[in-house]
Amino acid sequence: MATVGAASTRIDDLDAWFAAITQPTALTELAVLAACVVLAWGLVWVVRRALSARDEASILFGRSILDGVMFPLLLLCLGYAAKALLAPQFPLAVFKVAIPVLLSLAVIRLGVKVLQVAFKNAPLVRALERTISWVAWIAVVLWVSGLLPSILEELDRITWKVGGSTLSVRTMIEGALTAGVVLIITLWISSAIEARLLRSATGGELSLRKAVSNATRALLMFVGLLLALSAVGIDLTALSVLGGAIGVGIGFGLQKLAASYVSGFVMLAERSVRIGDNVRVDNFEGLVTDINARYTIVRSLSGRESIVPNEMFISNRIENLSLADSRVLQSTVVSVGYDSDVELVMRLLSEAALTQDRVLRDPEPSAALTNFGAYGLEFTLNYWIIDPESGQQNLRSQINLSILKALRENNIEIPFPQQVIHSRAAR
Incomplete structure (x- = not known):
């Protein structure tokens, strides 16, 4: 791979690479690379099976072998080891291209998976994923072709002064990449901490751990931003203003x-x-x-x-409604005729509430005569439930139906609005 910007040098290197790729040793490299793929796949499969790691929120393992970061990272490490072993034996051709490609795959998978876990269902994630992929593959093409050093040298010549500092296009690009890497690593660490803190946490403990998780992510993002700005060469004291x-x-x-x-x-x-x-x-x-x-x-x-x-x-x-006690009081009002048996009505109301399993037995439902209405006696039935999230109107409806059935079976009148009009005969 070329390391200088001269065109003749790049042509000579490319000719040497094409010559090496046609040699029988290239088949050996391909076989070793295939063995690395199989070995990486097998190791990740064994680890996933041993740890039962099939969580979509897991950055290392993901929902499948190809979804997580573990496989491309392990394959990259095995590729580097194989390259180091084969380099003294014969000139390499396949691994000169394979290593940059594997590195690009690892970077793309890491960036995409971290963004998916850190920003779930965010519309900006898809655009960031495509940006990471394009930047990584363009960098691989420029690296393999030998054009990257020449382009960096040209970008380094485009400079301008900002205050007391001199910036160049190369510095800005490298700073942006550094900031991206730092922020991705920061998001990875914060996502791992959040997953560990929120695992099997419920109730008040869940809220407290959520607070620690949010504070940790904000702190890590702030520190990562400072490190990225420092890597670019920006004086952090200028941020005081x-x-x-x-x-x-x-x-x-x-x-x-x-x-x-x-x-x-x-x-x-x-x-x-x-x-x-x-x-x-x-x-x-x-x-x-x-x-x-x-x-x-x-x-x-x-x-x-x-x-x-x-x-x-x-x-x-x-x-x-759930701070000190999750129990919730519900009530329903029933009117009956004035000639009804009060004790019987109160007993029927309490029994109607007890027909529902969601009504608590301790404290028991209670019925009371609460008002002498214009059309009849008004009774209020009070009962307690512990699961209001399962619905309240549906339970009240079932209890009212039971009350109506019980009153009809015992011939207890449910009065309806009526008016009595008195008229005087004309004199």
Whole structure:
């Protein structure tokens, strides 16, 4: 592979490579490369089977052998080892192309898998995946053809001054690549930490671990960004002015956004609202399915999801039906005629509630005469449930049907609105 920019040198090297690829030793290289592929495949299969690692969220293993990062990384290591063993024996031809291709495959698979795990279902992920693939394959073509050093030298000559620093196109490209690599590694580490923290966590423990995970990811991203800027050659002391400007912006224009972020960490730390709680916020009731740094997702029983800024959970009055006790009190009101047996009605109401398995037996359902209505006696049946997420109206409907059936079987009248009109005869 060429290492200088002269055209004649590149032609000589290409002629030598074409000559080497036609030699019988090239078949030996292909056989060794195929053996490396089979060995890498077998090792990954054994490890996946031993660890039962078939999680789509796993960066190393993925949902299949080709989906994870372990196979291309292991194949790259085996390829390097085979190249080192064969190089003293005869001139290499196949491995000169195979190693850059394997390196490109490993980089593409690593970048794509990390982005898929870190940003699930994000529309920008597909564009980033294609960008990583194009950059990697273009770099391989330029590397193998020997054009990469010449192009880098030309890009290094295009310079301009920014303050006291001199930047070039090559420096900017290398800085962008360095920043991308650092951020991908940072996302990989943070995703691994998040997966480990959130594994088999429930309730309040899940919320606390989610807070630690979000804080860890933010810290790692910040450190990775600083390392990337330092690698480019940017003086980090110059960021003090930018930090002051950001502080002023947060104080004025981004006040609500900053409040939501701070409120999110406060919620997760004090566990006043946890994943799985049944809450009522801004006249919207549902189950908390996820708590992010800026907003919380509340899913109602009808399937609708509400994205609520975390600031509302801190500054407004929130009803948490699951904070101290997951039991929820329900009631239904029934009117019967004034000539009905009060004791019998109260017993029938309690028995109707007990016909449903979701109604708690401790405390028992209770019925009480609560009002003397205009058309009849009004009774209120109170009962407790522990699973409001399974639906409340459906249970109330079943209990009302049982009440109606019991009252009809015992010939108890359910009054309907009626009016008595008194008329005076004309004198």
